[in-house]
Amino acid sequence: MPNSGRWSGDNVHSMYETLLVQLEALIGPETDWLANLANTAALIYHTLPDLNWAGFYLRKGDELVLGPFQGKPACVRIPWGKGVCGTAAVKQESIVVPDVHLFAGHIACDPASCAEIVVPIEHAGSIWGVLDLDSPFKGRFSSLDQAYLEKLVGILHRHVDWRVACQLPTTEGMGSLGKTLVEKMRL
Ligand code: SME
Numbered sequence: 001m002p003n004s005g006r007w008s009g010d011n012v013h014s015m016y017e018t019l020l021v022q023l024e025a026l027i028g029p030e031t032d033w034l035a036n037l038a039n040t041a042a043l044i045y046h047t048l049p050d051l052n053w054a055g056f057y058l059r060k061g062d063e064l065v066l067g068p069f070q071g072k073p074a075c076v077r078i079p080w081g082k083g084v085c086g087t088a089a090v091k092q093e094s095i096v097v098p099d100v101h102l103f104a105g106h107i108a109c110d111p112a113s114c115a116e117i118v119v120p121i122e123h124a125g126s127i128w129g130v131l132d133l134d135s136p137f138k139g140r141f142s143s144l145d146q147a148y149l150e151k152l153v154g155i156l157h158r159h160v161d162w163r164v165a166c167q168l169p170t171t172e173g174m175g176s177l178g179k180t181l182v183e184k185m186r187l
Pocket of ligand 1: 031052074075078082083084085105106107108109113116132148
């Protein structure tokens with residue numbers, strides 16, 4: 001599909017700045033992780049142009065499991081290290097894919113997707129999942145998208161309890177042995 005050209009230039013900065021302000025207003029007063037991730041996915045999907053999917057995969061053991069999203073139904077479980085999502089999680093770095101057909105191991109959930117960006121959710125020394133955006137336009141995502149989406153994930157840390165979202169038992173009140181055992185449950 002040809003580039004719609006709506007994601008370059010100064011307007012991208014102002015679009016993201018507005019999005020981040022809206023995000024703080026939307027999820028700031030709320031503490032429920034599910035509500036906050038659901039609203040974040042909806043805000044991204046309906047604010048950024050030329051997306052066909054936006055959402056989260058959350059780490060459950062040795063898999064990434066589908067979380068709140070907007071777009072068509074998607075694959076539910078991604079093995080750790082597989083696909084763009086699993087690769088970004090393992091490498092602990094964002095991945096911008098200009099053409100998904102050229103990414104070895106890309107997992108196709110929607111044949112319309114041509115470009116993808118995945119930002120890992122890293123907090124307090126652990127990877128809790130990823131933020132994943134797809135577009136039907138090749139080359140849709142730039143380093144500017146990456147910088148702003150990483151900033152967005154940084155905001156989420158203040159409003160999402162990742163341990164609860166990833167269904168890990170809390171270690172509060174546990175001794176060091178208990179804490180070590182819970183950490184071992186991660187992978
Ligand atoms: N394409 C992803 C799978 C998730 S969907 O894009 C929603 C991947 O390769 O990990």
